[in-house]
Amino acid sequence: MEFFLEVLIGGLLAGVMYSLVALGFVLIYKASGVFNFAQGAMVFFAALTFVGAQEKLGLSLWAALAFSLLLMILLGVLTEKIVLRPLVNQPPISLFMVTIGLTFFVEGLAQLMWGTKVYPLELGIPDEPVATTIESLGLSATNLPTVLQEINSFDLIAAIVAGVLVAGLAIFFQITKIGRALRAVADDHQAALSIGIPLKSIWAIVWSVAGFVALVAGLMWGARNGVQFALTFVALKALPVLILGGFDSVMGAIVGGLIIGALEKLAEVYIGPFFGGGIEIWFAYVAALLFLLIRPEGLFGDKQIDRV
Amino acid sequence: MFYRESGQLKTSYQEDQALLSITQDRIGLLLILIGAFVLIPLLASDYWFTAILIPFLVFSLAALGLNLLTGYAGQLSLGTAAFMAVGAFAAYNFELRVPGLPVLVSFILAGITTAIVGIAFGIPSLRIRGFYLAVATLAAQFFIPWLLVKVGWFTNYSSSGVITTQPVEIFGYVFDSPVERYLLVLAIVSVLALLAKNLVRSNIGRAWMAVRDMDVAAEVIGIKIMRTKLIAFGVSSFYCGVAGALYAYVYLGSVEPDGFNLDLSFRILFMVIIGGIGSIMGSFFGAAFITLLPIFLDIIINDGAALLNLKLAAGITSVMQLLVFGGLIIFFLIVEPLGLARLWQITKEKLRLWPFPH
Incomplete structure (x- = not known):
């Protein structure tokens, strides 16, 4: 039982990392109906810019952070202006395919700017069991349950970051004027336009926010696995989370991430050995697919009503 | 002036429904076929066959398969390479397990196997x-690809997962040289x-377009x-399966499951987008474009660097390829969402009047 709990908690925390990436997809999909396949490339771009600015430009950690944030916002705004605005009113499939093109372009751009080297990314977060971290702070961890002691500090902090991010986004969406405008646009572009919401600047904001989310995800994933080209595949991990949670629900991204993370780890431990391992490449997809057969719009997605 | 349908009156329904209703089109196709079957084998070098023409044709077929599904039936698929893998490994196993099976039959069986798999995933x-x-x-x-690696039976228990295809033999004649394989x-x-x-243009195709x-x-x-979508998945997968078998047997000679990765799927999707969604001819245009582009880029980058006496950083070519590929996709979708096939259409319209202004 304890082992089961350990695996489960590990999975849930890993799932949070998926949610971080999935969030970026959801934001853009919600506000503009574009399924932005380039989110993974943006994560890679952000992480590479962050370490590249430190290594090549000699910026300090905070300056590099500000620099990458600025660049992500610029990237987002330019994407919206150059790539997506000319394609307004095109079928969603064209928009999706243009973001596949964007994926390649952003990946190429990032490597052109900062080179193809593999960089380590150091945020100063310990990658060790919680118990060790607590002890290194001079406290005693003996009265914690063993299950909790075994949790990785890094995962825990990633989960906290994701939680703060989601809470921040929720507040942003619910309370601020821009947030309400965003929700209005998400509901109905034309109605929002007709009551005077500036659609163009709203979309630019959404892309900037997605760039910010990509930066956070890039930092966490980069610190975990190092900044390398494989970071772009993170997006592929986030896709089953998306279809499970529903493309247009922030809540879905979080809950979907937790479910996929937990299922994946549990399957790896309990089912994997029967297949000779390596099932995590496809397990999440198949799980999400089976789920979709029951609920085609995902867990929290809006139900689509078709009219002729 | 030269490409006009005026004066070509149709006197029967059969003529009206002909595949190529204008004489000029018929002549054009005939010329292309003569060129492809007679002139190219006489003129092209082995490098052209193995590095350009054979991959171009194989990818055309795969793009055609995906175009039937995505362009005509509207079902976007990102799994083309996996279906090609099914075709390649099915053909290999049919040849291996059934001694004396003609290779063309095993290609067709591979296509049918892939069609069944495609329907399942459809x-x-x-x-x-x-x-x-x-x-x-x-x-x-x-x-x-995971299944193909994990279950040793598919790769005939090859330790590395790489299979080497049997010689392509039809009626005792071995298609071995590049020109034979090309033909x-x-x-x-x-x-x-x-x-x-x-x-x-049959009722199946029309049903696809309606869906x-x-x-x-x-x-x-x-x-x-249900029927329409599943037929689309089946037919599309059949084409991809045959393309996969050709990819293994005629183009590469030895393949491994991991070679059929997401990148290959995207490449084929790009061929469809650039060539023209919902166009048979576009699949060929797109395949030609995507096959030739890296070769041109290589030449331009390397020669340009040599000309300017620059020393290129390692991996710059692949980075440039990413940039150019991505940029082109974006460019095409913005400027000409219907791809090269549409440009060809426009050219044809212009040709009707050329060289006169009206």
Whole structure:
């Protein structure tokens, strides 16, 4: 039982990392109906810019952070202006395919700017069991349950970051004027336009926010696995989370991430050995697919009503 | 002036429904076929056959398969490479397990096997639509190569997962030299392209387009959605399967499951986008473009660097390829969403009047 709990908690925390990436997809999909396949490339771009600015430009950690944030916002705004605005009113499939093109372009751009080297990314977060971290702070961890002691500090902090991010986004969406405008646009572009919401600047904001989310995800994933080209595949991990949670629900991204993370780890431990391992490449997809057969719009997605 | 239909009166329904209704088109196609079957084998070098012409034809076939599914039936699939893998490994196993089976028969059987697999992975399309389906097809993309690696039987227990294909032998004649292999793949691709061209104007093709344009409306006018979508998945996978078998047997000679990765799927999707969504001819244009582009880029970058006496950083070519590929996709979708095929259409319209202004 304890082992089961350990695996489960590990999975849930890993799932949070998926949610971080999935969030970026959801934001853009919600506000503009574009399924932005380039989110993974943006994560890679952000992480590479962050370490590249430190290594090549000699910026300090905070300056590099500000620099990458600025660049992500610029990237987002330019994407919206150059790539997506000319394609307004095109079928969603064209928009999706243009973001596949964007994926390649952003990946190429990032490597052109900062080179193809593999960089380590150091945020100063310990990658060790919680118990060790607590002890290194001079406290005693003996009265914690063993299950909790075994949790990785890094995962825990990633989960906290994701939680703060989601809470921040929720507040942003619910309370601020821009947030309400965003929700209005998400509901109905034309109605929002007709009551005077500036659609163009709203979309630019959404892309900037997605760039910010990509930066956070890039930092966490980069610190975990190092900044390398494989970071772009993170997006592929986030896709089953998306279809499970529903493309247009922030809540879905979080809950979907937790479910996929937990299922994946549990399957790896309990089912994997029967297949000779390596099932995590496809397990999440198949799980999400089976789920979709029951609920085609995902867990929290809006139900689509078709009219002729 | 030279490309006009005026004066070519049709006197029967049969003429009206002919595949190529204008004499000039018939002559043009004849010239292309003569060029492809006679002139190119006489003129081209081995490098051209193995590095350009054979991959071009194989990818054309795969792009054609995907175009039937995505361009005509409107079901976006990101798992093309996986279906090609099924075709390649099915053909290999048919040849291996059934001694003396003619290689063409095993290609067809490989296509049918892939069609069955494709239909299985197409079943979710009955309930899932749009992006959800596109993501769902990724399940095939990741599951199939994994299965091929894990189950040793498929690769005949080869330790590295690499299979080396049997010689391509038809009626005791071994297709070995580049030019023979080229002619074989050209013949297969020509026949299948003709079939596809006819298929999309039959009632199946029309049903596909109706489903693509609006599936609820199609259902209302009495098109069986389930049948139509599953036929689309089946036929498309058949083409991809045969393309995969040719990819293994005629182009590379030895393949491994991991070679059929997501990148290959995307490459084929790009061929469809750049060539023209919903166009048979576009698949060929797109395949030619994507096959030639890296070769040109290589030459331009390396020669340009040599000319300017620059020392290139390692890996710069692949980075430039990413940039140019991505940029072109974006450019095409913005400027000409219907791809090169549409440009060809426009050229034809212009040719009707040329060289006169009106």
